[in-house]
Amino acid sequence: MEKKTFVTLEQLKEIEKEYPTPYHLYDEKGIRENALRLKDAFSWNKGFKEYFAVKATPNPFILKLLQECGCGVDCSSLTELMMSDKLGFHGDDIMFSSNDTPAEEFLLARKLEAQINLDDYTHIDFLNQTCGIPETICCRFNPGGVFKISTSIMDNPGDAKYGFTKSQMIEGYQRLKELGAKRFGIHSFLASNTVTNEYYPTLARILFETIVEIKEQTGVEISFVNLSGGIGIPYRPDQEPNDIYKIAEGVKKAYEEILVPAGMEVAIYTELGRYMLGPYGCLVTKAIHEKHIHKEYIGVDACAVNLMRPAMYGAYHHITVMGKEQEPCDHKYDITGSLCENNDKFAVDRMLPKIDTGDFIVIHDTGAHGFAMGYNYNGKLKSAELLLKEDGSVQMIRRAETPEDYFATFDFTDIFK
Numbered sequence: 001m002e003k004k005t006f007v008t009l010e011q012l013k014e015i016e017k018e019y020p021t022p023y024h025l026y027d028e029k030g031i032r033e034n035a036l037r038l039k040d041a042f043s044w045n046k047g048f049k050e051y052f053a054v055k056a057t058p059n060p061f062i063l064k065l066l067q068e069c070g071c072g073v074d075c076s077s078l079t080e081l082m083m084s085d086k087l088g089f090h091g092d093d094i095m096f097s098s099n100d101t102p103a104e105e106f107l108l109a110r111k112l113e114a115q116i117n118l119d120d121y122t123h124i125d126f127l128n129q130t131c132g133i134p135e136t137i138c139c140r141f142n143p144g145g146v147f148k149i150s151t152s153i154m155d156n157p158g159d160a161k162y163g164f165t166k167s168q169m170i171e172g173y174q175r176l177k178e179l180g181a182k183r184f185g186i187h188s189f190l191a192s193n194t195v196t197n198e199y200y201p202t203l204a205r206i207l208f209e210t211i212v213e214i215k216e217q218t219g220v221e222i223s224f225v226n227l228s229g230g231i232g233i234p235y236r237p238d239q240e241p242n243d244i245y246k247i248a249e250g251v252k253k254a255y256e257e258i259l260v261p262a263g264m265e266v267a268i269y270t271e272l273g274r275y276m277l278g279p280y281g282c283l284v285t286k287a288i289h290e291k292h293i294h295k296e297y298i299g300v301d302a303c304a305v306n307l308m309r310p311a312m313y314g315a316y317h318h319i320t321v322m323g324k325e326q327e328p329c330d331h332k333y334d335i336t337g338s339l340c341e342n343n344d345k346f347a348v349d350r351m352l353p354k355i356d357t358g359d360f361i362v363i364h365d366t367g368a369h370g371f372a373m374g375y376n377y378n379g380k381l382k383s384a385e386l387l388l389k390e391d392g393s394v395q396m397i398r399r400a401e402t403p404e405d406y407f408a409t410f411d412f413t414d415i416f417k
C-alpha cells in the first residue's frame, strides 16, 4: 500500500516561512479521529478508558487533545505526573505504571490520587512505608516463558524485568487487601508494536483466566483489566494495518467466553502510545548535501537526536521526497544525519526518486517514541514540534531548543553569561 503524507508540499512551503526545518509535525484531525474510533470500538465495555502513554509523546498540547477525546494518561515518571497534573488530569484519569519506582514518584502519584500500578511484590511494602496503600491498586503480571500467538513467538516475558509472577500476584492481592485496598486492577504488557489483530484478544484471554483464578483462590474481585500498550502500526508500506474494531471484537469474545460465565464484570483499560500517535506525526527535514563516495549519501538537516529509532533499533521509517511522489524510485541512497556516529542514518540502501539539495524529505510515523526519545549528543539541539490543526493552520506546540537551553544546566557558573 502506498504511504501518503498528511501534509502537502504547498503546506510545507507555507510553514517554512515561519518555522525552519527540522521539526516534528502532528496531525490534529488524524489524532482525534483515531482516538474516537478506539473509544467507539470498545463502547461495548461500560468502563472502557484509554490512558495515553505519555512517554510516547510528552507534549501538553497533544495530551490536551486526547483529554478532549476522553482519554486519561499513563505516567511513569515524576515529570510526566507533573505535566498531567498541570493539565487537570486527576484521580482516575491517571494510571501510574512505573517500575523501579523512586519514593518521591509514589508520593506524587498518591497526592494526585492516581491509580497506582505496582511492578513488583516488594513494592507493596515499599509503597505502604512511603505513603500507605490507596483504596485502588493495580498489579502488573509477568507470566514468564515465551508469549505466543497461535504458533508464532511474539516476545519473551521470561526475560523481561517487569511485573509479578503468578504466585506473587496471588499473595500480593491478599496482602493489599489486608493493608486496606478495596478496588483492584490487573495489568500486563507482553509484546510491543504488534501488527496483528490477535494481540489484545490473546492477552485478554490470559488476564481474564488469571483473574478468575485469583478470585477462586483469594476471594479478591478484580475491577479493571489494563491491556496496556503494544498495538502497533504499519511502519512499512507492505504491512496490513491493525483493525481496532476486530481487536475490540476479539477482546469482547474472550470476555463473553471467560468472564460472563464466571459472573464477573470488569472495565477494560488500555495504555496505548504508538497506536494513538505514531502515524499522526512526521519529521520534516531538508536535503542539505549530497555525497558520492563508495555509496550515494543524502545529508539532511535532522539527525538521530530528532529520531532515534533507526539508529537504535534499525527501525524502518518510510520516507517521502515531497513533490516527487510520482517519480520512479530509481536511486539507491543512505539518508544521513550529521552526528559523528555512523549509525546516524534514517535509511540505508533505500530506493527513492532522485533527491536534490533543498528537497523537503518527510520521515513518516514519528508521532510516538520519536521526539520523545531525543537527546543532545554532539551538542545537537532538539527541534520544534508543530501541530497541523483541523482548519489547516499551524500552531507551534514546542519551540526548538536554543544554545541557551543547552547551556542552562551550567547556570551555577558564569562561564556562559
Ligand SMILES: *Cc1c(COP(=O)(O)O)cnc(C)c1O
Pocket (backbone or CB within 6 Å): 053, 055, 056, 074, 076, 097, 098, 189, 192, 193, 228, 229, 230, 231, 271, 272, 273, 274, 275, 368
Ligand atoms: C511504553 C508503555 C506503554 C505504551 O506502549 P506503546 O507500545 O507505545 O503502545 C504503555 N504502558 C507502559 C507501562 C509502557 O511502558
